[in-house]
Amino acid sequence: MVAEHFLPFRKSTVVSLCADELPDAERKSFVDFARLLSALVHHEFYARGEAVLDDYQLVDPAEDVRAVHAATREDRAAARVRVEGELVALAEAADFTRIDAAEIERAFAEHSLVKVRLEVDEADIDTAMFFRRGISERTEQVRSLFGLRRRTIRFVSYGKVLVYVAFTERPEAVADRPNGGVLLKLFGNVPRNDLEMLYPSVRVRMRPLDKLLIGVPAVVSGIIVVATKLVASLGPLILLLAFWVGLREEAVRLDQATLITLGAGVAAFGGYLVRQFSKFKNRKIKLMKTLSEHLYFRNLDNDAGVFHHLLGAAEESEVKEAVLAYHFLRTAHRPLTAAELDQRVEDWFRRRWGTTFDFQIRDGLRRLREWELITEHEHRTFAALPLAEARQRLDSHWDNLFRIGPEADDTVLRAG
Known part of the structure; x- marks a missing residue:
């Protein structure tokens, strides 16, 4: 090291x-x-x-501080150049080391300690700078096989990580998109493989394991629902369609009991789809909650x-x-x-x-x-x-x- x-x-x-x-x-x-x-x-x-x-x-600008004169776009651009220059100078004086692009890319490629897959939207990012200080090797126990197995892993951790992101300033603001301005944050005890979590425009994506945990049970239960509920209830309707197109000579009568069975089958299949969608959303919410808690307890300072x-x-x-x-x-x-x-x-x-x-x-x-x-x-x-x-x-x-x-x-x- x-x-x-x-x-x-x-x-x-x-x-x-x-x-x-x-x-x-x-x-x-x-x-x-x-x-x-x-x-x-x-x-x-x-x-x-x-x-x-x-x-x-x-x-x-801080919301609780009044300005005597409104700053122009040129004023903000010139001030941003000075802010970035002084930020780099102060970070170096405080013994921080600039994190290069290769180290950030490695964080995306390697497995993170927090079991979340992330993607970064860099469309609105104009400048991004990361600095670190205080390298140490740490150990932590992680669970696998649904919590049945525990193993100890060693990883490199940074005592402090400084994040500066400047957003592109557009003529018109777009809903839910940053327009100009900067983000400045300081985090503590950040594993090297989790650096990508510090980006402001990060999005949670399902890992292959998460997709399997949701997809396999969904497929199995879907086959059961279709075979036991939907096919049985759709049988008379299929026969009726066959009669209409001339594939069947004997007429089919849809009585009240048949219609009730058909409605129950469709409702069961619809309920199945709603449950699977809810599982997907809940899993994603759980992943976002894990990410938020991970960042919350590591945030040291802002702005x-x-x-x-x-x-x-x-x-x-x-x-x-x-x-x-x-x-x-x-x-x-x-x-x-x-x-x-x-x-x-x-x-x-x-x-x-x-x-x-x-x-x-x-x-x-x-x-x-x-x-x-x-x-x-x-x-x-x-x-x-x-x-x-x-x-x-x-x-x-x-x-x-x-x-x-x-x-x-x-x-x-x-x-x-």
């Missing part, structure tokens, strides 16, 4: 693990450093969140809430990467290359905490460069500033975020 970028520890846990390796006199200072670093990253993601949520409101989730996950991921990069550079006995730093972090988590992941060293170093917390030496090696100096620089960056310039001060005084 390929290692992911996702590190399955909370930000506070990562800070604590690093601080525990330091001398007692440095621990509080390091925790304060991490809090300042986290505050700076949070401020950046707050601004990104406000921008993308404004655009998302144009693409998929704008997904962006809130992504913003928080991306922010936490970038803080962890920057804290780890600084800690391992500062505690190293010599400057390290990016590859050496990457390897040290991965080895430490694998050796100490039994966790395998692909550390994103690039993002961590980028943050440290932006805040001037590291120095670059020959042969592209890096060293961290002393902890006291690093805290001071972060504090200076934080103060400058909210510094009010002289022009603003003059404006406030004149307004007063």
Whole structure:
């Protein structure tokens, strides 16, 4: 299984693990450093969140939020481009991996854990993107042979799956068909073979087994009904038709008893057809109920809430990467290359905490460069500033975020 970028520890846990390796006199200072670093990253993601949520409101307006100006079709199209670009960027920052078309096709081809056969109507889908995070192998007991046999199966499961679908915008709306707009959902604990269930325009279809369970009893009971009820009651009517066309010379008299028998036979056959149709509909309703329950208990978030989730996950991921990069550079006995730093972090988590992941060293170093917390030496090696100096620089960056310039001060005084 390929290692992911996702590190399955909370930000506070990562800070604590690093601080525990330091001398007692440095621990509080390091925790304060991490809090300042986290505050700076949070401020950046707050601004990104406000921008993308404004655009998302144009693409998929919330019913309880009023708009001052009506958005044009061009406004919505431009906002959708920005939303999709930021969605991909945030998903990558939050350590999600894009699911390619081949993996989706494999989900359709392989048997799903939920015994439902599905088909997707892609006629109104303009863009579809799936992202996953947190791969694990799980086991589950499934029943077969009408519940008489149980077997344990192993399957690959995704901790979180992000689904984005944009629908084609048509000049006129069509009943029961989506027109424009987007769908954004987040699911948890999704088996890899069940990815097709997350499509919004999925349709339930009968499996061959379902058709056999309904069709075989229907054929057998149909033969019995026709042989015992319908043929016996239709006998006089057949003889009458034969007399009318000249195939029989003796006339046939239809008395009241014959007509009652004929009506009973037709009613029995009609009731048989209604029962079989009801069985088919009930089986399909049961399959749709299974699908709905499967999705209901796995749904984590929807619409704008997904962006809130992504913003928080991306922010936490970038803080962890920057804290780890600084800690391992500062505690190293010599400057390290990016590859050496990457390897040290991965080895430490694998050796100490039994966790395998692909550390994103690039993002961590980028943050440290932006805040001037590291120095670059020959042969592209890096060293961290002393902890006291690093805290001071972060504090200076934080103060400058909210510094009010002289022009603003003059404006406030004149307004007063």
